[in-house]
Amino acid sequence: MPSSDVPDITPTASRSPPRARARFVRLSVPVIATFRRVGLCLHPNHMILVVPEVGFATAPARSAVSRARTFKMPFSKQRAMGLEFHYYVPGCFQDPQSDIELGKYAAERGFEGVWIGDHLLPWLDNRPYTHQILPWLGAFMNEVPEVTVGTFVTCPIARYEPPVLAQALATLDNMYPGRFELGVGTGEALNEAQFIDGDWPDWETLASMLVESLEVIDRLWEAEEYVGYDGTHFQYDPMRLYTRPAEPLPTHWAAWGPKSAHKAGVHAGNLMTASPPEHISERLVPDFESGLAEAGRSLSDAHVSTQFTAHVGDPDALVDEIREKGEHTPHDTELDNPDPRDVQAAADAELAEMSDAEIREANNIVEDPSELVDRVTALDDAGVTRVILVSKVGDFRETIDVVADECMSAVE
Template sequence: MLKLGYKASAEQFTPAQLIDFGVLAEEAGLESVFISDHFQPWRHTGGHAPHALVWLGAMGARTSRIAIGTSVLTPTFRHHPSMVAQSFGTLGSLFPGRVILGIGTGEGLNEVPAIGCDWPERKERFARLREAVRLIRDLWTEERVTFEGDYYKTDAATIYDRPDTPVPIYVAGAGPMIAKYAGRFGDGFITTSGKAHELYAETLVPNLEAGLADKGRAPDAIDRMIEIKLSFDTDKARAKEDTRFWGALALTPEQKADVEDPLEMEQLADALSSDQTASRWIVTDDPDEVVDRLRPYAELGFNHFVFHAPGPDQAGFLSNFAAHVAPKVRAAFG
């Protein structure tokens, strides 16, 4: 089933502004709103980093229908998995059927400054994530949990306030192993747009489907979500310039890997031209172009498009999107 969502830009706007935008997204008829869980933003000047779990509680209280979730939270370093289980158990109890826990292996920028850890290699981060998911699900489904893992332990732990149906866990990633893991154990898969088509067609989707097959799960057993970087404006030049705030997205993984300071990340991003910062985005004033650019993702089976707009006028974006883009997307893929 096709779903359209809104990405609340936690790094760009105040928590109160993001609540208002989320309400507008629900009023615009969208199905979901997701927020990143960042301890620090990717740029220091003009940046924000609200606590995602606090924000989700406020968002749920201000809305009545729209699904709310993290895209993504790292349940392995500054968040202990047992605390994640408790937090999302509470959120799921308050807003049954509306809460999604989106998780990933994390970035040093968010974890190292907060707790002073040594940022481990990808292999350990992935192992921690797998163990965290086991513990979270045990805490949601068992009465008393004594857990002895390689990284986490609990002693007769109980989550007392939890929903009747566990909160779905969406796994985010951009590599083959985590895509396969999402297919085997996730309720949803999250990735982002704007990279080479081969990554999605030859790496992510085949491994996601291999993971589903490994566990005997149907191809449609998992929600396939992709964050669509969309700068849509009646003024195409302005749409292009709006991408500069998010210049860090255009940096290579190698450029970003060891950067743990928003000031340094900002300097790297600001050195890019608007042509470079726009490279990760659909930059257009034409709704039909949006449909055309989404088609390759839809043909690969992605059914949940969450739109991230880079500009300062998010209310204007949501109004224009609801009026001009969403109807065409639903007609094409719904």
């Protein structure tokens, strides 16, 4: 349990916006950061309409009046919950600078956030890179202003000491206020096993470690005085962060099952997954919502994000590329395997047994963009608030373009 010498931290009340004549105003980086701190996620291409005594509305600058979504003053934790499109940079297919350029391209096409995977070793031995995310995040945020940036996901239980990660992320937030969001998960053996004594733990133990790690991080982000921690898995003498974020950073818990989704609601307040619509709506959201209620939160204040794998192009060529590269992740059988070479062998064996049609279905390979629209709409209907696009083969920019041109307008 947490140490008793942790001080009580009372959050500062949000302030209502000043009175002003009704007018549209283009959003600046400081204004976007301020809105995010009270729970509203706005995009730099949006404008805001301020109406005295009534409220405010946001909309894309190109059509501010017709697409405005209204909110009542004073400010609250209620979010602008239209479906957002973000982009996932895996950090394993090309060099770090090329991934910065790819994320930048997605942002230029209207994606509201860019996320990166956090791996020491790649899932598959055939993947040529794994970037260390902390220098990459700083370089990307310096190169690409304004968009949300986050990890999908970081495991702060073994490879990272929680206080060290807390300090690093607080530093990023001081440099680029209000932009970073932390995605966390219980981890995979290939990234964490070398840093854990003994056998790879079961999921319940890993989840307990993650809960404690988040408690350590949150307390250090909040505490103005020295605080210690005495848990089952982590023990620290009193310390403090001298560089702290202005507010604790948004945290997203990666979940694939109901038990984990419940913990996401209790301990993080936001949910991440990579699941189909039916699984999200029937197996994840109900338990996530019950966890939120247990923590005194509401689903209307939370993000439900899902990784959305998609590939646009010639189906036969894309299937051939997947087979040639062995680009298939056998999550169901290899989660506890610490060696990418072994995982690659298992992937190759599974691919050899899969038909071309099965590969197309598993990787969401389409030639007709309308198929992607239907699948994104299904995610929206399932309660997803953020679709995080990822591609593994083919022309990444072509898929970005199709989603930007076809899917974004279809769900506005």
